[in-house]
Amino acid sequence: MKDLKTGGRFGAHLREVLADTSAFDRHREANLRPEVLAELGEKIERTGVKYIYFAVATLGARTVAKVVPAEHYKRMLGKGIAFHRTALTDLQTSREGELIGGGIDAHEFWGLPEPETFQQLPWDPELGRIFCTAYDPPHLGKDGGRLIPLDTRALLRVAHQGFTERTGLELRSGLEPEMTWRGPGLEVIAKDDQSPAYQVENLEKMRPIFKKVISYGQFLDFNMIQGDYEDDGQIELNWEYDKAEITAQRMTTYRQICKQVARELGVEASFMAKPYNGKMGNGCHHNLSLWRGDENVVEDGRVELHATETARNAIAGMLLHTPGSMLVMGSTVNSYKRYWDAGQFAPSGADWGLDTRGVAIRISANGRMEYRLPDASVNPYLSHIYLLASIEHGLEAALDPGDPGQPTPEIADVVVPNTLGMAIDAFEADEYLMGAMPEELTRIFLQLKRDEWARYCGQITQWEFDQYWEAIP
Numbered sequence: 001m002k003d004l005k006t007g008g009r010f011g012a013h014l015r016e017v018l019a020d021t022s023a024f025d026r027h028r029e030a031n032l033r034p035e036v037l038a039e040l041g042e043k044i045e046r047t048g049v050k051y052i053y054f055a056v057a058t059l060g061a062r063t064v065a066k067v068v069p070a071e072h073y074k075r076m077l078g079k080g081i082a083f084h085r086t087a088l089t090d091l092q093t094s095r096e097g098e099l100i101g102g103g104i105d106a107h108e109f110w111g112l113p114e115p116e117t118f119q120q121l122p123w124d125p126e127l128g129r130i131f132c133t134a135y136d137p138p139h140l141g142k143d144g145g146r147l148i149p150l151d152t153r154a155l156l157r158v159a160h161q162g163f164t165e166r167t168g169l170e171l172r173s174g175l176e177p178e179m180t181w182r183g184p185g186l187e188v189i190a191k192d193d194q195s196p197a198y199q200v201e202n203l204e205k206m207r208p209i210f211k212k213v214i215s216y217g218q219f220l221d222f223n224m225i226q227g228d229y230e231d232d233g234q235i236e237l238n239w240e241y242d243k244a245e246i247t248a249q250r251m252t253t254y255r256q257i258c259k260q261v262a263r264e265l266g267v268e269a270s271f272m273a274k275p276y277n278g279k280m281g282n283g284c285h286h287n288l289s290l291w292r293g294d295e296n297v298v299e300d301g302r303v304e305l306h307a308t309e310t311a312r313n314a315i316a317g318m319l320l321h322t323p324g325s326m327l328v329m330g331s332t333v334n335s336y337k338r339y340w341d342a343g344q345f346a347p348s349g350a351d352w353g354l355d356t357r358g359v360a361i362r363i364s365a366n367g368r369m370e371y372r373l374p375d376a377s378v379n380p381y382l383s384h385i386y387l388l389a390s391i392e393h394g395l396e397a398a399l400d401p402g403d404p405g406q407p408t409p410e411i412a413d414v415v416v417p418n419t420l421g422m423a424i425d426a427f428e429a430d431e432y433l434m435g436a437m438p439e440e441l442t443r444i445f446l447q448l449k450r451d452e453w454a455r456y457c458g459q460i461t462q463w464e465f466d467q468y469w470e471a472i473p
Helices: 008-018 023-031 034-047 070-079 085-089 138-143 152-167 200-205 207-219 244-265 309-320 322-329 334-340 380-396 420-429 431-436 439-457 462-468
Strands: 051-057 063-069 081-084 108-113 127-135 170-182 224-231 234-239 268-270 284-292 352-354 361-365 368-371
Touching: 008 152, 008 380, 008 431, 023 034, 023 070, 023 108, 023 127, 034 070, 051 070, 051 081, 051 108, 051 152, 063 070, 063 081, 070 108, 081 085, 085 108, 127 152, 152 170, 152 244, 152 380, 170 244, 170 380, 200 207, 200 224, 207 224, 207 234, 207 244, 244 268, 244 380, 284 309, 284 380, 309 322, 309 361, 309 368, 309 380, 322 380, 322 420, 322 431, 334 420, 380 431, 420 431, 420 439
Parallel strands: 051 127, 352 361
Antiparallel strands: 051 063, 081 108, 108 127, 170 234, 170 268, 170 284, 224 234, 284 368, 361 368
């Protein structure tokens, strides 16, 4: 594929979208249409919502929001919600004291509400939520009115639109968010070397938790489909797959649901990638399929497990760019402890296979590619953006992954980072992905991750003390 350094057509499209200074005005005009105002007003009145969270997704996969009395919704639709720009980078200060993402003098951004995302929250019927898109304010002149690339939720939406326009395909995904709960009554007793997975007695201990999580999810239009107990305090609850941006939004909402349930039940809920040694980490497998209208092109009717030619091209793209995307898929220092703990079903190489759990991409059922590298702390908007770029490269260049266990030389040479430091280097070294993504996004993401790695490297751990305090002569 030509123009690797510029990220091909994927990168060109995003640069064009992000240069559009009329984006804010078009969004505001759409918000103020009489039928839009009337529809949102009717929903607010019908549900009885009195307070609304106007929310924006951050680069670190969190949600920031302001709460506004519901009667001011018309004003918010036209004016937007002002946040300090560094809210998009989680208001993180570097070790040197710099507020990452612009510093204390950074200008505000305006979050324009998306009225179609209004939902009443199930744990308090007087509370609602609306997602917003982040823009540079129009008053900034020639730089104003643009979509901010640090708003990964909005960036996924436009990236997916461009991908579909160029390929004719839509990416659909279903996630498997594992997470760990702890608190009174959740302790597990098991024989040595025996897994507590699937046992109904352990599910029973989690019954108050999964009942609330499932019911809250259903209230918020999740089609909850199944769940299981996997390791000490670890459960996985799944919902039906959908378009990538819908699935990603549900993942961030799912985290909020779980944190709320934990508060109500007096327990703790964590999406930390690897809480314990010798126990399974919290993965977030992405089950991916590509659709042309109502046709899943990863499926062709054969009964035996297989990958279609389109799926093989997509798999090759994802595997080739595994090193460059690992900083997104495993975004914390702790993420890489998941890959080091042998025998816990976490992949560590750029390989693929048919119904085997030790590979990066698994074909467990025809029509679905299970990408197993992301963990539960992942920013799902960002992971899907990087997967879209990688898949498009694979499709356009007709890349070949080889057969399971017999990779092509190009794929066989891929080395997957196994520390955050290595992932930072690999992220920068991938010319295609660096060219495909907005410069501001990669620059600030790197600044955040370098700071995190430096903080970790500068810590003296108990392991070091135990190893070296007495042992060094």
